[in-house]
Amino acid sequence: MISVQTWSDAQRLWDFQQMNHEPRPCSVGIGLGSHDLGVADATVNLYQRGMFPLIVFTGATSRTTRDRMPKGEAEHYRERALELGVPASAILVEPEARNTGENINFARELLTGRGIDVSSVMLVSKPYEERRAYATARKVWPEVEIVSASAPMTLAEYVDSLKDLRLVLDMLVGAQQRLLIYPEQGFMIRQDVPDSVAAAYEHLCSEGFTSRLMPTE
Structure with a gap:
């Protein structure tokens, strides 16, 4: 109580943490790893609504997730997306990031290495970390448009x-x-x-x- x-x-x-951005089509959706598998669900929902053609799931493990997601946050997100009908060809996995800055930087490096042109990114996070994700992305990836998103929950x-x-x-x-x-x-x-x-x-x-x-x- x-x-x-x-x-x-x-x-x-x-x-305050919620940015209240209106979802709009972006080059890629990046699902930020965490303890909350609902982030994967929210990312899939946005993908299925046509908000982006490609998903990057990013995240290793942390003290919160090492027991419940032993294969790594990004890999468990990928498995969930496949269960929900996303084709494997639409998912990239970045398995090393251990904080929000690394999530974004490593996802960017992965996309660059694949020769994928990115002008806008939809960052999908837990509802209470939209603003943190946005502020981080604006610092480390300032040249792209950033849209923050999460599951619409109270x-x-x-x-x-x-x-x-x-x-x-x-x-x-x-x-x-x-x-x-x-x-x-x-x-x-x-x-x-x-x-x-x-x-x-x-x-x-x-x-x-x-x-x-x-x-x-």
Whole structure:
């Protein structure tokens, strides 16, 4: 159980992370690896709607996924896409990336190595990491148009799908911290953070939702 205030703070971070981009046709869709197989489902849905002709799934494993996705996040995403009817010829796999910057850089290198021309990218992520993915891509791949996308879910629906409220809140706080500290480290572009979002982040930290925070010293 959490307080009404804690839920309100989580909702504020959730809303801020979503970019609310209108999906439009792009050169390629990149499904960013994570613990959430729903990212693969969202990528397939967009592919089947004609938003892109080619998918790149990118991701190795992490402490969160090494047990549930032992073959690597990208490979498990690929298997899910095949189950959902995507032809193997429409999927590329990048199995080495271990963070968002590597996801994007390594996917770009893979596409370049295949001689695939890219002018626009649809980044498909977890719903609470749209803004982080967008800010990272704008920094490391500024020459292409970036569209952020995710499964159209409310915070309550997402928590219910994972059955793990603490994990979701910890991840929300971690994603927000990276928006605050990564621009100074050159990993993403800087974005304005409303005072209300900053206050929500600080309150959630004080409530102990800190397991996904990066060390700052």
